[in-house]
Amino acid sequence: xPAGTRDxxxxxxxxxxxxxxxxxGPTFDAVGAYPEELALxxxxxxxxxxxxxxxxxxxxxxLSDTKLGWARTPIWGYKDLQARLPDYGDKNATExxxxxxRVDRNEDGQPDLVIDDDTVDVGRVLxxxxxxQFVFAIAPFALGAGFIxxxxxxxxxxxxxxxxxxxxxxxxxxxxxxxTVAAKDAPAAAWQAFDRPLGIGLLLGGAMxxxxxxxxxxxxxxxxxxxxxxxxxRGGREELGLAPLVIAVIAAGVLLFLAADHVGNxxxxxxxxxxxxxxxxxxxxxxxxxxxxxxAFADEDAKNTWASGAASAEAADAKVWNAEAKDAYLTSMHAxxxxxxxxxxxxxxxxxxxxGVLWIWFAGIIISQCTGMTxxxxxxxxxxxxxxxxxxLAGSGSVMGAVLIGAALCVAITLAADMMGDxxxxxxxxxxxxxxxxxxxxxxxxxxxxTMFTILLIVAVNxxxxxxxxxxxxxxxxxxxxxxxxxxxxxxxxxxxxxxYGLGAGLGALLGLGSFAGLGVLVGLSMYLPFKFxxxxxxxxxxxxxxxxxKGPRWAEEWGVPFAxxxxxxESILALIFNIIILALG
Amino acid sequence: xxxxxxxxxxxxxxxxxIAATTAYVWxxxxxxxxxxxxxxxxxxxxxxxxxxxxxxxRRTDGAPVARSDAALTPELVTELRAAGVQxxxxxxxxxxxxxxFPQFLVACVGLLAGAILTRLSAARAASLAEAAQDAGDALGxxxxxxxxxxxxxxxxxxxxxxxxxxxxxxxxxxxxxxxxRDLVPLIVDARGRLVARMGLGAYAGFMDVFAAGERNLNRAxxxxxxxxxxxxxxxxxxxxxxxxxxxxxxTGRTSSLLPLA
Numbered sequence: 001x002p003a004g005t006r007d008x009x010x011x012x013x014x015x016x017x018x019x020x021x022x023x024x025g026p027t028f029d030a031v032g033a034y035p036e037e038l039a040l041x042x043x044x045x046x047x048x049x050x051x052x053x054x055x056x057x058x059x060x061x062x063l064s065d066t067k068l069g070w071a072r073t074p075i076w077g078y079k080d081l082q083a084r085l086p087d088y089g090d091k092n093a094t095e096x097x098x099x100x101x102r103v104d105r106n107e108d109g110q111p112d113l114v115i116d117d118d119t120v121d122v123g124r125v126l127x128x129x130x131x132x133q134f135v136f137a138i139a140p141f142a143l144g145a146g147f148i149x150x151x152x153x154x155x156x157x158x159x160x161x162x163x164x165x166x167x168x169x170x171x172x173x174x175x176x177x178x179x180t181v182a183a184k185d186a187p188a189a190a191w192q193a194f195d196r197p198l199g200i201g202l203l204l205g206g207a208m209x210x211x212x213x214x215x216x217x218x219x220x221x222x223x224x225x226x227x228x229x230x231x232x233x234r235g236g237r238e239e240l241g242l243a244p245l246v247i248a249v250i251a252a253g254v255l256l257f258l259a260a261d262h263v264g265n266x267x268x269x270x271x272x273x274x275x276x277x278x279x280x281x282x283x284x285x286x287x288x289x290x291x292x293x294x295x296a297f298a299d300e301d302a303k304n305t306w307a308s309g310a311a312s313a314e315a316a317d318a319k320v321w322n323a324e325a326k327d328a329y330l331t332s333m334h335a336x337x338x339x340x341x342x343x344x345x346x347x348x349x350x351x352x353x354x355x356g357v358l359w360i361w362f363a364g365i366i367i368s369q370c371t372g373m374t375x376x377x378x379x380x381x382x383x384x385x386x387x388x389x390x391x392x393l394a395g396s397g398s399v400m401g402a403v404l405i406g407a408a409l410c411v412a413i414t415l416a417a418d419m420m421g422d423x424x425x426x427x428x429x430x431x432x433x434x435x436x437x438x439x440x441x442x443x444x445x446x447x448x449x450x451t452m453f454t455i456l457l458i459v460a461v462n463x464x465x466x467x468x469x470x471x472x473x474x475x476x477x478x479x480x481x482x483x484x485x486x487x488x489x490x491x492x493x494x495x496x497x498x499x500x501y502g503l504g505a506g507l508g509a510l511l512g513l514g515s516f517a518g519l520g521v522l523v524g525l526s527m528y529l530p531f532k533f534x535x536x537x538x539x540x541x542x543x544x545x546x547x548x549x550x551k552g553p554r555w556a557e558e559w560g561v562p563f564a565x566x567x568x569x570x571e572s573i574l575a576l577i578f579n580i581i582i583l584a585l586g
Numbered sequence: 587x588x589x590x591x592x593x594x595x596x597x598x599x600x601x602x603x604i605a606a607t608t609a610y611v612w613x614x615x616x617x618x619x620x621x622x623x624x625x626x627x628x629x630x631x632x633x634x635x636x637x638x639x640x641x642x643x644r645r646t647d648g649a650p651v652a653r654s655d656a657a658l659t660p661e662l663v664t665e666l667r668a669a670g671v672q673x674x675x676x677x678x679x680x681x682x683x684x685x686x687f688p689q690f691l692v693a694c695v696g697l698l699a700g701a702i703l704t705r706l707s708a709a710r711a712a713s714l715a716e717a718a719q720d721a722g723d724a725l726g727x728x729x730x731x732x733x734x735x736x737x738x739x740x741x742x743x744x745x746x747x748x749x750x751x752x753x754x755x756x757x758x759x760x761x762x763x764x765x766x767r768d769l770v771p772l773i774v775d776a777r778g779r780l781v782a783r784m785g786l787g788a789y790a791g792f793m794d795v796f797a798a799g800e801r802n803l804n805r806a807x808x809x810x811x812x813x814x815x816x817x818x819x820x821x822x823x824x825x826x827x828x829x830x831x832x833x834x835x836x837t838g839r840t841s842s843l844l845p846l847a
Contacts, residue, residue: 158596166600171607176673179644193640193675194607216787224794238798324629427797430805430821495639499679503606503690507599510694513701514595515708515778523599554767 059472077117078138084111085124102127105184119532130183131172133164136539137532144567145375146540147560150548155519156374157538159526163195164534191530197497199528200381201504206520207366208505209512239433249357252412256356256405261349263401264394267296268333274298275329276305276321291330292341292348292395334492335397352393356405359389363409364416369521375568376537377417380480381528383410384487388496396492403484415444454576461579540564587710591703598696605690610639611673612683614663623658625678635659636676643671712782727780730772731796731836735829737765738803742822751815758810758818762803770800784838792835799828 041058048057085103098104103111114121115138123134146153168190171177181189211218226242267287274281274297281296285303288295297303304310309322319325330336340348363382371377383406390402419440426436462474470478490496508520526534547556615622626634635657643651643666651669652662658674666674681687715726725733741761748754773796781789802825809818 162596162600162603167603167607170604176608176611176675178640178642178650178675179671180641180648180650190607198603198606214786216785217790220787220790220794224791238801427801428804429808430801430803432805433801495677497610497679499609500606503602503609506694507602507606507697510697510701511595511599513698514591514704515701516704519595527603 078115079113079117081115082113083115084113087111129169131169131186133168133187133531134535135532136535137530139533139536140567140571142533142536143540143543144564146537146542147544147547147564147567149374149537149541150544150556151541153374153537153541154545155522156376156526157534157541159523160529160531160534160538162523163199163527164531168195187531194497194500195527196381197500198504198507199524199526200378200385201501201506202508202511202520202524202527203366203370203378203381203504204385204501204524205505205508205510206512206518206522206524207362207369207508209509209520210369210517211362211365213512213517237434240437252360252408253353253357256408257349257353259404259408260352260356260394260401261346263404264349264352264398265294265345266400268293268330268335268397269296272296274302276302289345290326291335291337292343293330293335293397294345295329330397333397335395336492336494338391338393338395338398340393341395348394352390352401352405355389355393356386356408359386360409360412363413366521367413367417368420369518370525371417371420373518373522374525374537376525376529377414378525378528379410379414379417380483382413383407383480384484387484387487388491391488391491396488399488402488406484411448415440457576457579461582465582587703588707591700591707594696594703595700598693598700602690602693602697605686605693608686609679609684610675610677611685612636612676613673613685614667614671617664617667623660623663625680636678638674639677640675642666642674643669645669708778709782712779715776715779716783725772727773727776728836730769730776731829731833734765734769734773734803735826735833737761737769738822738826738829742819742826745819751813754815755810755813755818758806758822762807762810762822766800766803766807770803780836784836788835788838792832795828795835796832799825799832802828 044058087099087103098107099109099111101107105112112121112124114125118138120136120138121134122136123132126134128134149156164187168187171190171194172181172183172186177186177189177193222242225239225245265287267281269275269281272281273279275295277298279298279302282298283296285297285300288297288303288307290306295306297306306321306326309320340351343351363386366382367377367379386406386409387402390405391398394401422436422440423433425431426433458476459469462469462476466474468474470476471481487496504524508524511520511523512518544556544560547560551559612623623636624633625636628634638652638654638656638658640654641650641652642656645651651666651671652674656662658676684690718726741758744757745754748757777789780792784792802821806818806821806825809815809821
């Protein structure tokens with residue numbers, strides 16, 4: 001044995017022993033506890049590749065599949081019922097050994113699920129064409145809302161059927177969708193491309209016509225509110241008078257003005273780079289206004305160069321800051337000029353605040369109509385429109401201001417929808433509206449606090465379960481945030497389908513001309529919402545009609561409505577309880 | 587007529603929505619006219635072409651012939667046509683290029699006709715209901731309101747003779763419960779008839795005070811159910827006052843609640 005070999009062997013043995021110790025340790029135990037299949041799936045998610053050839057790449061949310069062994073004690077889901085389509089074998093398969101693509105769209109080698117955790121796909125069971133989406137959301141709240149609405153909600157269902165069973169299939173079969181869109185993806189593509197914009201337009205047009213038709217009633221209501229302050233008969237005043245309303249409107253206008261003025265005067269390139277020198281901007285230099293935006297600079301020289309339109313440096317290829325170069329800079333910042341770009345910044349903020357107050361009032365009417373008729377409130381659609389409106393007025397670079405006013409609108413119209421329900425409930429038990437109104441005003445701050453707590457709870461649960469606070473990869477995907485991002489990018493890129501909004505508004509207005517002024521709003525709502533919710537909602541409406549027919553209207557009111565209300569409330573409470581349990585038990 | 591109106595409305599709506607979906611769909615020009623898809627001229631006098639809003643065409647391997655955001659230059663148009671593409675979805679709306687604009691207009695006319703028909707039908711139904719009420723065939727809103735008033739006033743008159751608070755509460759809960767269940771819907775459901783008769787402004791004025799009366803009846807019932815006799819009686823008396831004003835507004839005699847003060 002050569003000299004030193006014994007020492008080397010001893011050293012090698014020590015290394016192996018150390019590795020054995022490490023492998024037996026808690027870290028490696030934990031790693032080893034995860035099944036190989038899960039590790040492979042993680043690898044596919046990270047690399048963006050599919051497991052089987054041709055199969056779509058899995059995403060993070062796929063990892064929560066219990067088949068992969070993600071959770072040792074998973075919460076039971078409808079998916080675990082493993083209700084799958086009947087296996088037709090491989091008679092229509094494109095490759096030998098593969099299943100018929102009608103039953104295995106995701107090409108995972110087994111028939112697709114009919115029931116997953118969120119939906120029941122009845123259309124596929126019935127063998128409907130792929131471009132016809134007949135899916136029910138497993139959403140007790142939608143079922144309950146449909147039951148409470150009853151027969152009137154059938155118009156929403158009719159609108160959904162029109163959009164998803166007539167319009168979308170026709171558009172697909174005519175080849176008006178991109179040829180790369182497969183039949184199974186047609187409903188989603190159509191919803192994104194035109195159903196949703198047309199739906200929002202229909203909502204707007206229908207609501208506007210409804211408002212015009214209701215002007216006499218609105219005037220009478222204002223007269224009544226004004227008179228309410230003077231009625232001091234037996235029992236005193238029943239409602240708040242006009243004065244609190246006027247004060248609230250003025251306060252809202254002032255707050256919106258302050259917000260718009262503050263955010264509007266923030267430099268477009270705050271915390272970024274100087275357009276002239278390319279250096280970090282300085283807070284000490286007063287920003288310069290151009291094209292409706294405040295531009296920050298690194299130093300006074302750079303600011304003077306910008307303002308004078310001179311060359312930016314001594315070099316021969318120095319940039320000359322003429323109007324064209326400045327416009328090019330704005331374009332590079334995705335900041336198009338707004339309609340109010342030529343106004344003084346404070347005047348612009350004032351106009352935006354005024355438009356904001358009027359728009360919030362109008363959106364409040366739309367939301368109240370929708371809530372009153374169907375229990376649905378298209379808040380996100382109104383918020384997206386607000387963002388578009390503010391971006392058009394202030395310029396596409398004023399994202400912060402637009403989102404801020406959009407958030408204000410969300411809060412305001414959510415309260416409007418809430419008040420609709422509260423006043424109705426109060427009416428049924430004879431509550432005095434003035435007490436309800438005062439209580440609502442005093443308790444408004446509780447809502448945001450509870451909401452923030454709930455969001456923190458959801459974030460904590462998601463971080464424990466998925467390692468991601470919110471968004472893709474979690475059950476709380478926050479799709480509206482992505483929709484908002486898409487809208488902002490759409491405005492900045494000039495891709496907003498304004499014509500579809502306008503055409504939808506025209507159709508909505510014509511629908512509202514009939515004897516039922518709310519028809520435009522209902523049809524718009526049905527095109528704006530994904531069909532799976534409309535279908536479940538429609539099921540609730542039909543259940544109401546059947547219960548009334550077989551058990552009588554009184555039974556439906558006394559037993560059915562409380563049960564339906566329980567479905568609406570219970571779903572949210574159950575979700576909250578689950579989150580608390582997950583958080584508590586880890 | 588109502589049925590025809592609804593069919594007309596839904597068919598027109600379907601046609602209008604389908605036509606509207608093509609607002610951004612442009613037909614590719616025939617060979618030799620590829621430059622037709624130019625939508626403007628840049629400051630440097632270079633042509634600006636329409637831009638695709640979605641992928642266009644499909645190759646045999648499944649990939650699109652042209653990706654979204656691609657400019658429809660004459661070369662690309664030629665390539666797309668060669669791939670069998672006839673229409674593309676673009677980001678620009680031009681009414682002159684909207685092939686289904688006439689269909690959209692026809693659909694609008696259909697919706698307008700449907701709206702007029704439904705209004706005529708509603709007016710006819712309202713006048714028939716009025717006639718039926720006049721003939722005494724049905725309990726109309728006027729009679730229902732009068733009956734509601736009568737029940738309320740009779741109950742107020744009976745209260746001193748009812749004995750203890752428990753009997754008063756029982757009577758209020760019983761009689762008001764039945765009255766609100768049977769009579770109030772007759773008034774609320776007659777909205778169309780009343781609007782046709784009074785006009786929307788006057789109807790809103792009537793409903794304003796009627797709703798206050800109904801709310802007080804609900805409060806009386808609610809308080810009586812809880813055994814709060816004094817509150818129930820007070821609410822009942824307030825309801826009676828509101829219903830008198832509501833009756834006056836319904837018949838057009840007066841329109842103010844202020845005298846109550």
